[in-house]
Amino acid sequence: MQITLDGLQKHYGTYHALKSIDLAVPAGQFVALVGPSGCGKSTLLRTIAGLEAISAGTLRIAGEDVTRRPPRQRDVAMVFQSYALYPHMTVAENMGYALKLRRLNRTDIARRTQVAAATLGLEALLGRYPRELSGGQRQRVAMGRAIVRDPKVFLFDEPLSNLDAALRVHMRGELRDLHDRLAATSVYVTHDQIEAMTMADHVVVMRAGRIEQQGRPLDLYDRPASRFVAGFIGSPAMNILPGTVDPSGRAARLDGAEGPLLSLPMLLEPGRPVLLGLRPEHLRLSQEGGARFDGVVDHIESTGSTTFVKLKVASQAMVMTLARRLDVTLGDPMQIGFDPADLHIFDRESEASLVTQRDAPPRAGRA
């Protein structure tokens, strides 16, 4: 069911936690709220759940105004970071609890619990207590408790952050599968941009109580509206270095001694201070021609499939990732090439992107 937030405000005393949030989640979508800690993403989720009172604005779920309703009248299910399983109840009791509160009869509860347990592979654990389960199993039970209710909306508050890395990647896929199978509407809070990028249809980047940018994952990657989003989306993070537009207006010089000149994909006023952004994966070892600059190898890390090269460029640090191995020693000079279309330019003052208007740059033919 669709969720609509209109000018949502949240104040804690004098602290303004959510500043006029407008968001529309269409039915069946998987929306991720991302941002650094303290950005308000969890608060936003909790206002949707009804666990935090809304100071101003309206919240609609499936078209109904639920702004002032308590959680139990919103028909939402929530998976908590801590899982919040009731320790004094078995897995089956945990999962069936919401149904019990809705006064379903016992056979219906048992049947629906069975179905949900089968979906999640929990049949063998129904009689156990939460303390007898591993972290991954508890996580599944928390999910089961949500899906057994067949709610209008699923809310996830960093549900994977307590799992180890391998399990987290596995559960990512499983969660998304589940979402598709149930044709559910999900709002998912995470501080991990990879989770947001890989799972969500729509990503909302938040910062200091505001929505900084929202859109499809790859649109955020290709056209970050601000330096903040550019630095937040993508891993390793985008190289963002201060520079100044050169007198021609067609290139910018990186600040620092003997900073190289980078050609711009657009015309800017000469002398304007800017921030230049290049993603590590968009840098390559230079062939002849094209835009390029010189750097010195500072540090190398190789994972086998990927090589991370840390460079010094005009006394500033930069990272380049290559999908192959590299035989260089520290201190070697290196020529780095890039496609000017991949260059992101931000205003130094407002940190807003100056290139978002242009179309998506061509992505073909990349080594």
Place this chain on the structure above:
Amino acid sequence: MKRYLLTAIGIGITGAYLFPLYWMYATALKDDAEIVQYPPTLVPQRPFWNVGEVFFGRHMPSYLWNSLVVAVGVTALVIVLGTGCAYVLGRARGRWVDALLFFVLMMQVLPSSLVVTPLFVGFNLAGLLGTPRLAVILAQTAKALPFYVVICRASFAGVPRDLEEAALVDGHSRLAAFFHIAVPLARNGILVAAVLVFLQSFGEYVFARSMISDDGLQTATVGLSAFLGPNTSDWHGIMTYSAIYVTPILIIFVLLQRRIVAGLTAGAIK
């Protein structure tokens, strides 16, 4: 080696701690001659047993019943009044809460003998001394409540807020989440605190002594003190009375303590 030493020290301290209890039982079994014998005997040489005579001769059924009425009343009242208070203090944070807790603890510091006189005057004006056991219950409740609140507060603070929020999302109202989630999970603390309040009230002396004048409504502690006169020292009777009075308490405590320990290990969260 160090472990044995610590164990030995532990046993020694426990022994010293429990010795008066043993001495009470031992003396209850000695006759008058052996009680004053020097050097004292550790084990009664000619044990004899006078339970029936002391129990009925000293009107213990009535005294014990009155003590029970007071203890049950106080415990019930404390649970009803204190649990919600402890919950709120466990959840709320801030300077006001700290100040409030400080005052609550301050009330605990005041000795009964200090407050009994103003209470007596107040209760007298309010006509409460016509129902003296109720007066004692009220006074002792005021005394025990801070202690109960402080102990329960800690166990409510140990119940993750997430669990109540999950219950809200699952369909509980605020109040129902408190009763169905917070209270069951804090039950160990509530149980411990309630048992201690019960035992404390069962042994209450000062209020009962001052407020109850009718001997038929008097409690067991005051009944015990009736043994002590200027010229009498019926140690055998005193110790028998004490043994009769204390033994059920000990049994209750031992039984419940087992449950409490079992509950503590079973209720582990996360």
